[in-house]
Amino acid sequence: MKKIIINEEDFDTNAAVVDDNRLVNYFTERKVYARAGNIYKGRVNKVVGNMNFVFIDIGDSKPGFLSEREYYDSSGVYGSIISAEKPDENGIKQPENVTGLFEKGQETVVQVEKEPYNTKGARLTTNVSLPGYYTVYSPYSRHTGVSRRISDDRERHRLRSIVDSLKKELNGSFGVIIRTQAEKAKDEDIINELKALHFRWEAIDKKIKKLKAPKLLYEEEPIAVKALREHMDRNVRKIVTDSEAMFSAAGRYLEETGRKDVSLEMYEGAGHVFEGTGINSQVEGIYNNIVPFKKGGYMTIDVTEALTVIDINSGKFKGKEDVESSLLALNLNAAKEIARQIILRNIGGLIVIDFIDMEKQENRDALKAAVDGELAKSKMYFRTSKISEFGIMEITRKRNAKRVEDIYFEKCGCCGGRGIVPTRENVCINYLKKIKYMCKKSRSRNIDVVLPKAVKKMVVSDFKKELRSIESRFGKKIVLKEEKTAD
Structure with a gap:
């Protein structure tokens, strides 16, 4: 199930x-x-002409930034909102320099494309959209697109007809992307979803006209x-x-x-x-870089700035007398787990896999087909190279969010960044989670918690409010004690 x-x-x-x-x-x-997908009415904080991007205050601790690429994504739809200039007859505006459209203090509507990371603020786009299960609603577009994965011409025509009829009914000049999930879906399900998205946007549009920047319009x-x-x-x-x-x-x-x-x-x-x-x-296994797979083999996953490297090892695997067949069986087992880990960890960008060498081209082709089939279970766009005679395969996969490593790990100060350790914040948060469940399970009024000295100090200084909240929620008295260390 x-x-x-x-x-x-x-x-x-x-x-x-x-x-x-x-x-x-x-x-x-x-x-x-600044969660990805949030829509804000922001105010231009700074225009950086030589870099062709602008900083926009959306009410976060760090301003977000909008570059030429993110503006061009919706260049035909925002002319009337972010520029005093009028779009051409097709509603499309193609500025030579995006910074020429902005001045300090100007208000504009933006959506978070990528959340803040380290010292960088949120990456913003003017290509505002509201996603649903069957469709994506684009309020400032006019285009109706159908997923390329829907190949049947009759079905594509049916879906376009549904959207075109609804546009006429709502007197709406909006764009719609019809997603793969809409294939063979009931007309009424698609219509009901699009109506809900349309009315949601109308509510947002009222806020745009009423509220002053910086302000969250839609979460x-x-x-x-x-x-x-x-x-x-x-x-x-x-x-x-x-x-x-x-x-x-x-x-x-x-x-x-x-x-x-x-x-x-x-x-x-x-x-x-x-x-x-x-x-x-299984969830905890996502945070380990050594991953076992079927029949005794294992892989190591190493994430670097430029790429992710996955190395396959035979481990305790024992094959048949036919060495080539045994190696193919090992690699096929690895292929299933590799694709699973890529999906679970949300690994994107360039991925290099070092399979066990195989001599026969037909076996390398079969292995490539297996990897392609497993990765296709995810909706994320990817491309794979042929497997070389040395067993090397390259994969490029679209990034759509942070990797697990980016959220929960930071560079180790002891090894100069050659390895990673949990962030101090994450260590404290994990202890607070444990404390919460201790309070939930225990019938005692007082909860004694032993913490490392550095963790106790940070919890008391930075998470005092959260600690008191847990006490109040469960009616407990939490007593923090330092962990005794050997002299």
């Missing part, structure tokens, strides 16, 4: 897609102000709801969550999409929902 398991903590939200008790996809996000759904939107196919039969907010959000989503065949369960256990549903070890 396929199910989606959602965990919400004070600092992050996590969603796991599980098929027959096997983790097949995983989503995680920290709770931040994107949390990652858990995105997981439902992206992976709620007909095979999903159950949703489990430990959060009342996520329970309500999932309930609304099921009602909107008419999925009466899916059961929704509130997890009531004292421990972590991933432990209670038996997938915790």
Whole structure:
């Protein structure tokens, strides 16, 4: 049975897609102000002419930035909003320099394309859109596009007709991208979703005209709801969550999409929902760089600035007397786990895989086909190279969000960045999670917690409010004690 398991903590939200008790996809996000997908009315903070981008204040601690590329993505739709100049007769405006359209203090509507990272602010775009399960609504576009994965001409015509009829009904001059999930979907389901997105945009548009910058106009759904939107196919039969907010959000989503065949369960256990549903070890495995796979082999995954390297090792694998057949079997087992780990960890960019060498070209071709087939289970665009005689394969895969390593790890100060360790913030947050579950499980009034000296100091100084919140929530008195160290 396929199910989606959602965990919400004070600092992050996590969603796991599980098929027959096997983790097949995983989503995680920290709770931040400038969440990807949020729409803001911002104010131009600084124009950098020689670099051809502008900084925009959206109310975050660091200003976001809009470059030429992000503006051109919607160059035909924002002429009347971000520039006093008029677009041409087709509604398309092609400036030579994006900074020429802005001046300091000017207000503009933007959407977060990429969340803030380290010292960088959010990357912004003027290509505003509202995604649904079947469609993506583009308020400032006029174009209707159909996913290239829908190849049947009759079906493509049907879907376009649905959208064109609705545009006339709503007197709407908006754009729509019809997603792969819309193939063979009921007309009424697509229409109801598009109407909901249209009315949502009308509410946002009223705020644009009324509110002064910087102001949040629309907050994107949390990652858990995105997981439902992206992976709620007909095979999903159950949703489990430990959060009342996520329970309500999932309930609304099921009602909107008419999925009466899916059961929704509130997890009531004292421990972590991933432990209670038996997938915790699989989730924790995402954070390790050594990954075992079927028949005793294992791989190492090393992430660098430029690329991700995956090296295959035979380990305890014992094949047949036919060495070539044994190597093919080993590599095919590795291919399934490689694709799974790429999807789970959200690895994008350039990926280089070092398979065990095989002599026969037909075996290398079969291995490439296996990798392609497994990666195709994800909706993310990718390309693979032929496997060389030395067993090297290159993959390029689109990035759509931060990798797990980018969220939960930082460069190690002891080794000069050659390895990674959990961030100090993440160490404290993990201890706070443990404290929460200790309070939840214990019947005692006082909860004694032993922490390393540095962790205790940071929790007391930086997480005092959160600690008091846990005490208040569970009616406990938390006593922090320093861990004794050997002299």
